[in-house]
Amino acid sequence: MAFESRGVFALADLCPHPVVQAPMAGGASCPELAAAVSRAGGLGFLAAGYKTPEAMYREIQRLRGLTDRPFGVNVFMPQGQGVDPAALEAYREQLAGEAAWYDTPLGDTDASSDDAYDGKLAILANDPVPVVSFTFGCPTRTVCEAFAKVGTRTIVTVTSPAEALAAERAGADAVCVQGIEAGGHQGTHRDDPHADGTSAGLGLLSLLTEVRETVRLPIIAAGGLMRGSQIAAVLAAGASAAQLGTAFLVCPESGADPLHKQAMTDPMFPRTELTRAFSGRPARGLVNRFLREHGPYAPAAYPQVHHLTAGLRKAAARSGDPQGMALWAGQGHRLARELPAHHLVELLVSEVEAARQAVRSGSGALS
Numbered sequence: 001m002a003f004e005s006r007g008v009f010a011l012a013d014l015c016p017h018p019v020v021q022a023p024m025a026g027g028a029s030c031p032e033l034a035a036a037v038s039r040a041g042g043l044g045f046l047a048a049g050y051k052t053p054e055a056m057y058r059e060i061q062r063l064r065g066l067t068d069r070p071f072g073v074n075v076f077m078p079q080g081q082g083v084d085p086a087a088l089e090a091y092r093e094q095l096a097g098e099a100a101w102y103d104t105p106l107g108d109t110d111a112s113s114d115d116a117y118d119g120k121l122a123i124l125a126n127d128p129v130p131v132v133s134f135t136f137g138c139p140t141r142t143v144c145e146a147f148a149k150v151g152t153r154t155i156v157t158v159t160s161p162a163e164a165l166a167a168e169r170a171g172a173d174a175v176c177v178q179g180i181e182a183g184g185h186q187g188t189h190r191d192d193p194h195a196d197g198t199s200a201g202l203g204l205l206s207l208l209t210e211v212r213e214t215v216r217l218p219i220i221a222a223g224g225l226m227r228g229s230q231i232a233a234v235l236a237a238g239a240s241a242a243q244l245g246t247a248f249l250v251c252p253e254s255g256a257d258p259l260h261k262q263a264m265t266d267p268m269f270p271r272t273e274l275t276r277a278f279s280g281r282p283a284r285g286l287v288n289r290f291l292r293e294h295g296p297y298a299p300a301a302y303p304q305v306h307h308l309t310a311g312l313r314k315a316a317a318r319s320g321d322p323q324g325m326a327l328w329a330g331q332g333h334r335l336a337r338e339l340p341a342h343h344l345v346e347l348l349v350s351e352v353e354a355a356r357q358a359v360r361s362g363s364g365a366l367s
């Protein structure tokens with residue numbers, strides 16, 4: 001099954017199948033998962049978010065030892081937004097009971113907010129990888145040009161047509177269009193709790209269509225995609241590939257916590273919500289006790305809230321309590337299938353073919 005090429009480069013040069021395994025910071029998208037996906041003909045991704053540049057590089061070297069297929073590395077853009085110290089202090093006080101319950105101190109909110117961006121870029125420039133993607137913002141034109149010079153393709157996550165335009169103007173090679181269905185953080189360039197909502201929070205198909213009519217860049221579609229039939233739908237709508245996180249999170253190769261994997265299809269967690277409770281930035285996770293209790297008043301303070309709750313989340317996982325963990329998941333989580341990653345890629349590809357065949361024969365929705 002071939003990619004449809006659009007714009008300045010064909011994603012098909014990187015991998016035969018239009019299936020991208022989403023970068024998942026926090027441990028899920030480890031070298032073993034990325035290698036299995038890339039070997040199966042998809043595009044595996046490492047997540048550099050929350051890691052030191054050295055730890056990121058160790059993962060790159062480990063992945064290179066597992067496969068010589070192309071792969072990507074995802075980095076977080078530095079966050080320059082001002083944070084309301086009073087709101088942060090109020091949240092710290094609200095979480096005092098959690099700290100007592102888990103017998104763990106709350107984290108240091110003065111920790112750095114640039115996620116070691118410059119250090120990571122320096123390593124990626126010095127020893128280039130096939131693809132670098134960015135979330136939580138748009139890199140400068142200088143950065144995109146520097147990567148282009150060393151043969152690295154750049155992808156920027158976007159959640160609105162305006163962000164897609166910014167990525168195009170910066171010289172990115174492609175955009176990853178992330179619908180509101182997506183698991184984990186929304187990659188919105190600027191987290192503005194007072195935004196007027198213009199085209200923010202769009203479902204994937206509407207957003208994808210708007211972005212396609214706004215920029216000429218190739219599009220990778222993300223958010224709630226769990227079956228090949230859904231991938232066929234976004235390809236038909238103009239995407240060049242689909243990026244799946246939740247679907248790969250439950251694979252045996254994924255480094256996600258076993259409690260996180262189990263929760264995906266546990267009837268105790270029937271739905272997801274966007275919340276700032278764990279990190280201070282909107283992210284979609286399974287609705288559990290922590291999210292229900294603290295989501296309603298968590299401040300817009302990323303990454304300060306991430307640092308504040310880090311110890312609590314670890315303590316909850318250690319004590320086997322999914323009600324205190326950040327159970328990031330997309331809206332399609334109940335469709336998760338626990339298959340080895342290469343089986344999952346093969347199954348998705350065969351489902352795309354079946355869906356296309358069904359459309360051609362006119363039997364699609366009625367069968």
Ligand SMILES: Cc1cc2nc3c(=O)[nH]c(=O)nc-3n(C[C@H](O)[C@H](O)[C@H](O)COP(=O)(O)O)c2cc1C
Binds near residue numbers: 330331
């Ligand atoms: C556990 C988890 C962690 C994630 N971490 C990242 C990340 O580090 N960087 C990033 O760009 N996207 C991250 N995402 C978002 C994915 O790139 C993608 O947009 C999302 O998984 C797509 O929705 P789906 O989970 O419904 O497939 C994460 C998603 C999940 C589920």
